[in-house]
Amino acid sequence: MRALRLLGARDMKVDDVPEPRIASPKNAVIEVTKTAICGADLLPYWGYVPDFEWGTTMGHEFVGVVKDVGTAVTQVKPGDRVVCSSMTSCGVCWACRRGMQPQCENRALFGFSGAYPRLDGGQAEQVRIPNADRDLWILPPEVSDDAGVFVADILSTAFRGLERADVSLGDTVAVVGCGPVGLMAILCARLSAGQVLAVDTVPDRLGQAKALGATAIDASAQDAVAAVMDLTAGRGADAVIECAGGAPALASAMQMARVRGGVSVIGAHFEPDFPLDAGAMFAKETTLRFSIGSPTDDRETVIDLIRLGKVDPTPTISHRMSLEEAPEAYRLFEAREATKVILAP
Amino acid sequence: MRALRLLGARDMKVDDVPEPRIASPKNAVIEVTKTAICGADLLPYWGYVPDFEWGTTMGHEFVGVVKDVGTAVTQVKPGDRVVCSSMTSCGVCWACRRGMQPQCENRALFGFSGAYPRLDGGQAEQVRIPNADRDLWILPPEVSDDAGVFVADILSTAFRGLERADVSLGDTVAVVGCGPVGLMAILCARLSAGQVLAVDTVPDRLGQAKALGATAIDASAQDAVAAVMDLTAGRGADAVIECAGGAPALASAMQMARVRGGVSVIGAHFEPDFPLDAGAMFAKETTLRFSIGSPTDDRETVIDLIRLGKVDPTPTISHRMSLEEAPEAYRLFEAREATKVILAP
C-alpha cells in the first residue's frame, strides 16, 4: 500500500510499504479516507524530534473505515466509519482513569517516533490502530469525513483549551494566534463568549478569524495588548487562549489578561526559561494553564457540536489534494500558503 | 497617642502622634488591643517600597475596640470588638463587586505609602479606618484577640491560596516555605488534604510544621522535589502552595506538581523575568496561579473555622511584647528568631 514516509529532514516520499495487520487482540486496521497535515507534523519534518526513526509513516489526523479488528475489540466492527484519536492510550493507567489521555503512561502519537514509541501514522492508505476500542470512535452520518478529521486533534485541542479557561457566559475571550488551532479556538469560544478578540499578523488568517465572528486585531499594525485593553474598557480579556506557541505569543497573552483572569495555553512550548513576569502575575492574581488536546476524552462532545451545527471547522480547509501530492502539500503548509490541507489516499 | 513610625530604612521609633479623628461619614476610629508584625512589613523596613513616606505609622495586622464611628456607619458601633482587613476597599468598584478585594480600584494597605495612597497603620494605640462598614468585622466571643489578628491577613491569605488550588478531598498538598504564611497554609490544607508535605530549610519551622500535622521535608538535607516524588508514588503533589516568595521556591514548587496539577502562589513575587520552564508546563499540563489575600471576602469563613476549633493559628506565636518594644521585635523577626510577634499597645 502507499504511505507518506519521512526519510530525513524535509525529505519525504510516498512509498510502497507492507499492509498493516492485526498484531494483538486489541488492534484494528482502518482504510484511511481523509487525512490532514497538522502544525505538529512540521516538528519531525524539520528534524526537530530527537531520535526520530527515519522511515516512519507520517500523520495523526485521519478518518477511515474499519477493515479488520482483533478478537478483543467490541466497540467497532469492519465497515464502521471512524475517527482516530491523534494519540493512542491504554485506558487503565492512573492518568487515563482520571480522563487525562495526553498523560497516559502508554501513550504514543501516530506518525511519530523518538519522543514516543514509534507508531506509524495515517497519511497512508491503511493504518494499524493499537487500542481500537479506545482510539476509534464511530462518526454519525451528519459528520462528514472532512469535518471528522478535525476531531482527531485540533478541534478537540481547542475545545480543551476553552474548557480549561473557565469561560463564563458573556466573557471576553482573546485568541492569540489564528493558525488552524486558533481558528478552532475561535469556533469554540464564540459559543459562550460575549466577544472574541483574534490576534495575528497574517492578513489571510485575520480575515478567516473575522469571517468566523471574531474581532480581528492585526499585531503588525497596532499594539495588540493596547487594542485588547481598548476593547475591554481598559480591563483586559477575561480569558486568553494562546494558540501560537513560542515565547512572544505567550508574553503578549499574559499582558492581555485582566486581573484574576487566565491564560490557557494550547500552543506547543519547549522553552526551558521563558522570562515570566512573576511580579505582574502576583499583582494581577492571574492564572497560567497549559493543555494538550485530549480527543479521546472530548470527542463525543466535539462531534455533537459539529452534528448539531454549532461548530463547523470545514471552512478553514484551504486545499484538498491526493496522498501522492503530500510532499507538495507539506511545502505549501510550511510556507503558510495553505491553512489546512486535506489529503485523500 | 503612641505609634510606631518608620523614619527611614531600618529606622523606626515609637513616637507621640496626634490621635486619629473621624474625617468622613464612613470612618471609624478603633483602639488597638493586639497587632502583629507581618513579613510584608519588612519591605518598607528595608527601604524597598518606592516613594514610601517616612513617618508613616506601621502595621496592617490588628484587632481592637471601636471608639468612634462616622454618621454613615451602620455595621459597627463603639464598643464592638473588631478585626480590620489589612487593606481597605470601596465595595462598589468592578473588582469589589466580583469579590476581588485585593484588586479594588480604591485600595490602600494599612501601614504603607508610596505603592498605595498613604494609610497609617495599626501598630499604634489608635487607628483611623477609612471604610468601616467594609473594613471591620465583629469578632465572636469564641475568637480571641490573639487569634483574630491572624484573620487580618496571613490566615485569610493562606485560606485563599488553598481555595484557589482546587484541592479535592484526600489530595496530597505540598507547602513550600514554612514561615508564618506557610504554617497557616498547613493549618488550612490539613482540613481536606490526604497528606500535607511541608518544605523548608529552617529546623524550627519544620518542627512547627510537623507539630501542625504535616510531613516535614528539610530541603537543606535532601532533594525536596525527590522527597515529594517519593511520598507520592513518583507522581508529585496534586497541589502545591508556594508560600516563600522568590524564584528558587517557585522553581522548586513547579517541579513538585503532578501532571495536570497546580501551583498556587501566595508568596510575594516581584521578579520581572522568572525563568519559567514552559516546556515542562506544556508536557505536564500544569497550572500556575497567583493570589493575594482577600480578608474582606474570606473573613467570615476563616473566623468560623477558628470559632469551631478547626483551625488554631495561635501556637505559631513565638513572642508577645509591648508596643514600646516594637523596634526590638522587628529585629527578632527580621533575624528569623521570632516566628510571629504579637504587640500590645
Add this chain to the structure above:
Amino acid sequence: MRALRLLGARDMKVDDVPEPRIASPKNAVIEVTKTAICGADLLPYWGYVPDFEWGTTMGHEFVGVVKDVGTAVTQVKPGDRVVCSSMTSCGVCWACRRGMQPQCENRALFGFSGAYPRLDGGQAEQVRIPNADRDLWILPPEVSDDAGVFVADILSTAFRGLERADVSLGDTVAVVGCGPVGLMAILCARLSAGQVLAVDTVPDRLGQAKALGATAIDASAQDAVAAVMDLTAGRGADAVIECAGGAPALASAMQMARVRGGVSVIGAHFEPDFPLDAGAMFAKETTLRFSIGSPTDDRETVIDLIRLGKVDPTPTISHRMSLEEAPEAYRLFEAREATKVILAP
C-alpha cells in the same frame, strides 16, 4: 403624577398620586421611561397575595432617568439612564454578602405589599428607589430602554436559571414553558447548548421559540417527554429549565432529565405537597434546584450580553402601549393575547 394602582382583585386604575420624594440619604427618584408587565404582576391582580394593600402602585420591571438622589448616593446622579432591579436589597446582610440578593433580609419587591413590606412600583411616571447605589444600574448607550426593561427581572432570572443548571458546552437543554421567561431561557441556553428543546402548548409561543433557534415540541399534540427522549437518543436532556411554574410542568420536567441530569426551576411554585417521584430521582441520581432571579447580582453580565448582540430580548415584545392603557394591557396579558407588553408613561 400618574400611577397604575391596584384597588382590588382585577380592579386597577391609572390615578393621580403625589410625586415621590427622597426620604432617606440612600434614596433616589427616577422618571420612568419604559415599564413592562410581568407574569408575577398577575398574582396581586388576581388577588392571590395575602395582605396586599389595595392602592399599591404596580410594576417591578422598569427603566428610567434619575431625577434626584439622596446625600449618601454615590453611584448614580441625576440624568443617568438606569435600570432598576425588581427587588431592593441591602447589600450588607449575610445573604447579600454572598451574592444572594433574592434572600436579602431587607428585601422588598416593587409593586408589591403583603408578602413583603409595601414598595410602590414603576408602572407610574415616577418611582422612589430605596437603596439607589445598589438597586440601580446605568445602561450603556448600546442597550435600549426596551431591552433594558428585561434586565430588571425576566432576562436576569432566565440567566440565573441557566447558570444554576450547570450546562456544559454542547449539552442538550430542554425549556419547559415558553412564556416570556421561557423565551428568555431559550435566548440564554442557545449560547452554550448544543440543542435547545422548547416545550409548550400555545402555537404562538412555540413559533417564537422556534424563531429564537429552539426545536419546538407541542405538548398538546405529542407526548413531550417521549419527544425529548427521541431527540436525545433515548437519554433525556442534560439540563431542563422549568419556566412554567405549577405541578404539571415540574412533573414533566423531572421525567425529561437524563441520569445525573438536573432540573433548574425558575417558574414560580407554591405547592406544599408536589408529588415527587423520589424513587425515580434516586434511580436516576437527578438534581432538582429552584432559583429566583437575582438581577442585582447578574445585571452586568446580562447587560453585556445585550450590548454585544449575543442576546436580544426585544423580539418578544408583542405590544407597546401607553401607561393610560395599562388596564387594557393587563387584560391582554392575562388572556395570553400579549406575550410582553411595554408601557410608556
Add this chain to the structure above:
Amino acid sequence: MRALRLLGARDMKVDDVPEPRIASPKNAVIEVTKTAICGADLLPYWGYVPDFEWGTTMGHEFVGVVKDVGTAVTQVKPGDRVVCSSMTSCGVCWACRRGMQPQCENRALFGFSGAYPRLDGGQAEQVRIPNADRDLWILPPEVSDDAGVFVADILSTAFRGLERADVSLGDTVAVVGCGPVGLMAILCARLSAGQVLAVDTVPDRLGQAKALGATAIDASAQDAVAAVMDLTAGRGADAVIECAGGAPALASAMQMARVRGGVSVIGAHFEPDFPLDAGAMFAKETTLRFSIGSPTDDRETVIDLIRLGKVDPTPTISHRMSLEEAPEAYRLFEAREATKVILAP
C-alpha cells in the same frame, strides 16, 4: 464451597454450592476473606425485590484474594489482595465513559437478582467477578481487610454523597440518619466541614456519631429542625446529607437546609409521590440531589483516605462472626442490635 443463599423471605441457609469458574476472558475468581452485611441486603431478605431468584448467593461487600483470572485480565493476578465494587459495570457504555458507574447499561449488583441480572454475591468462600479489570482494585498494605470491606459500598457511597453536596471548607453539614452509611458520612464530612450535626433517634447510634466528632441531635427528644437552626444562628445547615431513606427523613432534611443550601440524598428511596414542599424550595432556592454509591469511580480516593489515616471506618464494626453464623448475623442486623457485622468465610 460454602455460600449463604437466600431461599425465600427471611429464609437463608449456608449451603454447599459448586465452586465458581472462569466463564469469560474478563472474569476472575476470588477467595473471600471478609464480607459485610449492608442495609440493602435486607431488601431481598424481606422479600421486597420483585422477581428475585430464590437461591441467589447474598452479599455485595467483600474483599478477598484473587485465585484465578481470565485471559483478558491485565490489572490483577492470582495472589493479589483486592476489594470488589458492589456493582459490576462495563467501562465502555455512555454512562461509564462519564464516570457514572451506577448508571452503567450493563450493571448488576452482587448478591441480587430480579431488579438486575442475577449475580451471585460474596457472602461465600469464593465468588466469580464478571469484569475483573474494572470491578476489582488492589488494596495497599496499610488498608486492612476489615477497612477494605467498607470501600466496596458504604464508605464510597458516603463519600459520593459528600462530593455531590458541594461542601466548602468550614460549612455546617447535617447528617440525617446515623446508621452505618450515616456514620460513614460523618467520617467524610468532618474532614472539610466546620461542624457536623448528626440526627437520629437511636441512642447507640448517636453515641457513635458523637465519638466520630459530630454534634448529636436526638430527634426523639427534641425538634431536630429547631436544633439545627439553633446551632446555625437560625440559618440552617449549608448542606444536609440524608442517609436514612424514606419520606420522614427526607422531609426533615429539606427543612434543615439554609437558603441556597442543598440536600444530598444517599438513603434509598422508592416513594413515587413524596409530598415535596415545592413552595419552600422556591422561596429558599434549595437544591435536592440524589446519589447512588459509585465505588469504581471513587475507590482510589477513598482507599487513600484510609491509608493516610484521615478516615477509619472500622470503629463502627460491632460484630465479627463466621460465615456459618450468617443467619444469626442477619437477625441481629435486622433488629438493629448490630451496627456493622463482618463475616469471615
